[in-house]
Amino acid sequence: MPKKDYYSSRAHDLLGSIFGVFALSMLITSPWQVDTSGPDPFYKGPLIFPLIVFCLMLAGSLPSLWRLFRPSEKSSWYLDGQGKPFKTMVILGLLIIYLAGIIFIGLEVSTWLFLLIALKLVNQDSILKLTLIPVLVTLILFVIFKYFLDIWFPEPLIMEIFLE
Amino acid sequence: MFEHLHAGLLAAVSMSNLIALFFGTFVGIVVGILPGLGPMVGMVVLLPFSFAFSPDVALSLLLGVFCGGYFGGAVPAVLLRTPGVPSSLVTSFDGYPLTQKGEAQTALSAALLGSFGGGVISVVILIFLAPALAHVAASFGPPEYFAVAVFGVVLVVMAFREQFARGIMLLGLGFWFSTVGIDGTTLSERFCFGTLSMQNGLDIVPICLGLFGIGQTLILVERDIMKTNDIKLSRSTLDFSAIVKVLKYWKTLIRSGVIGTFVGLLPGTGSILASFLSYDVAKRLSKEKERFGKGTPEGCLASEAGNNAVPAGAMIPLLTLGIPGDALSAVLLGVFTINGIYPGPLLLVKEPVLISTIYISMLLINVVAFLMLIIWLRPFAMIVKVPGKLLAVVIMVISMIGIYAVNTRLFDAGVAIAMGVLGYILLRMGWPVVTLIMGVVLGEIMENRLRETLSLGDGSLGILFQRPICIFLIVLTSLIILIPFVLDIRKNIRNKKLNQF
CATH class of the missing domain: 1.10.287 (Helix Hairpins)
Known part of the structure; x- marks a missing residue:
């Protein structure tokens, strides 16, 4: 266009x-x-x-x-022909759930789950990618933020339920 | 001056600074090579990490990404005719034809030597020009600063003249974001909507990370970045004899570096104009004009020298006036202010060692980026094979955790997601997001200067017309707004007359 x-x-x-x-x-x-x-x-x-x-x-x-x-006769709603952003909206929804997930199930599990589901959604179907990347990225984030930078993350609510 | 440069050299070669500089440059080259990402995404993703370091180390890290990104952008432009950063498009005009002729080494040598030369020349100009400009700006009061800020903002908005009204709206939105929270002067609550979290205001980090980090990755999720297995490189490192061969274009190199620096100095102009202008001037003055566009190393050299001179050029108004020229330097301004350092003419007097460290670090970044690409050319070129969607998902996670880590507030991560949605919409619709970032960064400065100016004038802006520098800047700003519109009207009238005939 x-x-x-x-x-x-x-x-x-x-x-x-x-x-x-x-x-x-x-x-x-x-x-x-x-x-x-x-x-x-x-x-x-x-x-x-x-x-x-x-x-x-x-x-x-x-x-x-x-x-x-007061639209002109030639005007239309056509934008860029890239279609409706369904996949983007699903990923965005996942990102919001991921944030909530940090509170409920903790950083590690929610990061691993988000990566696994999001990679599957964006057609990264190879078993190697689906198993290795979520684990690796979760591990790297854990080491950097929790171990080296000593950042406080909320205690998972689910743990409190089990401990009670 | 030289004693400060010596102190800056010592600080720049400290272990922590060198590690930050190497890592930043590496990340910069990687994001520069990957079409669809670019140095902005790299910078905003590393922004939360930078708070763990001292200001000089944090700035070296981010400047590494800033400059490294322009270096990296040339590689896919030459090898695949896909610019990693928009300004490298011009490099592909001659780089790709050379690659097709089997002279990829020559094209890459010219592009990388151009990037290196342009970067070094611009830093040298920065070292000598910044103190001179700061000397002039030292006599500025609030009205002058206000006039300069308006001038800078108008230049940026006018750079997107075709979308003038959209630029104004986004600038306004950015200004509004900067007002949310407790007002620093009167301690009054503004636009907190009854929530405690909003009282701290909207931090620049989640806004930048959301708009560019998350917004851009959401775009990547739905679009396929070009993937290829067709990388024509005869060897894994850059051929040294090819570098020596392109040294004969040294005049073009110097000229393009100077052009790039002065284009970068003007807010809103950007690296695309710098590379186009450098390329055009090189073509006009070349003895081999007819080879331009068909594959000449001189074209690659000119374009890359032009665009890689922009970062140091953009640092001149940033350091001396506190006015960022583009979104990338706006992020750097954010790093300064978060660390309690306020760029302006006094910065060069108050923090001479920090400034000298920045100068030396920028020189080192150019050397490091050049050497990295000479030695690891093939591994870097192979990065284009990494699936963009995979990267997008990983970047999203790093961004979210990084943003939380800055203040350990999930609210900031929520702000980043909201800004990500806004950024996605604006980027997809092609609106000038740069003006929004400029609004966020300059909002507080503009507001404070406006209120100080009004206080000086007892509630009247008439004081602006009593100061020669302000009058000069007002006239200049008015001309920048009016001239393009008058020219457009004249053009339309001429076209109508031609159509009547």
Whole structure:
């Protein structure tokens, strides 16, 4: 797809409009979200810069808002032909579960599980890769972070349940 | 100056600094060689680890990735016509035709010698130019700093002129991120949404790591990076006689290094422009113009000298004014500020040894990267065979644990995931993410300078028009914004008239 067409997709206008609506809502609500009870005059206070910033964002989003509600005849929602990001969303979901997993089953098990499932999902099917890489990476991370850097990781909740 | 350079040399050759420098350069070359990753991903992944070290060692580690990435990018550009970093695209114009003729050694020699020469020349310019610029900037007050910051930001946004409105939105979003948490001046709470975690603000590390580390790897998960078994290298190391052969283009080397440094000095211009400009000038002034594009070592040399001079060039405004020229130097600015060091004209006076260590480290990085690639050329070239999706998954895990390790807060890892989603969307849609990073890094500086300027002017920005440097910068900034738009309007009118005929 030519560069000009790529950038004229309505998906860009939608994203720009989302930013615009966000900026407008923040602009309206910011006096309540910023503590302005201090003695400083407005120009020295904590609210002036955020207000300028939201006005800037809103101004930048106006062309997108205009195009979203008044689309030209040639405009379409076609973006890049790369399809819907299902696999990416699944990996992203796994990443969130992985974070929760660190709390529930600990760093080592959750890292090993995440790598195993994610590698399988991205078609790294060879048995060698699926067995070696998760174990190796988990081991390296354990050695670097727990052994050398002495970083504290949450005690796995599952262990507490078993110990009780 | 020379006593500081001597002290810097001693600090630079300390064991910890040398290990960091070697490791950073190695990682830089690897991520530079791998298309789709690049030095930014390498830097943000190593960012959490850098906090375990002193500032000079941390900076050597990250500068190693920064400079090493540009070295590495030339290898796949020459061998496979797939640039590892975008700016190496120009290197492939002549590098790949030479490889097809069976002269890969000559092309790689020219590219690597160009990278080395460009890097060294730019560091030498940095050593002499930074104090001069810092001397001028020493007389700056808050209004001047504010004007310089606005000038830098405008240059970056205008670099993406075709996406001006998007650049403005992302810049604003970055500024907003920088305001979240407790305001440093008034200790007021801002945009914490009633949560305790938000009171610490949004750290630059999870933002950068999320946007570039996780965002880029999510892109890699869904796209196949080119894989090949067709690597045409006659030997596993670089042929020394081929390096000697390309030394005859020494004038092109020096010229391209100087061009790259000055392009790098301007915020927002970047390494792609540096390599294009160096290549174009080399072509115009060459005695063998007709060979350009068909396979001449001079083209590879010019392009690589241009793009590898950019890191040191970008360090000039960063060190002297505290204004980063691109996303990579914005991350470096983050490292400085997290360590309580604030770049600006006083930095050269307050921390002369640290600055000298940076200079010497940058010189050493160029030597190390050059030697690494000479000796381990084939092993490095083979890295392109590693599946990108496998790397993406591993990088995600390292990023998540690294980000947690900085403050041992899972909240930061959550922020990184949220930024990863944003980064994925923006990168996939081709929006200028650089402006977002610039906003995050410069937000606090801009806000503080604005409030100081307003305080000096009793609430009025009129004070900006009472200072000659500010007036000069305002006029320059206005011209940078207006001239392209006026030229566009003129072009459109001319096109319309032509269409009528």
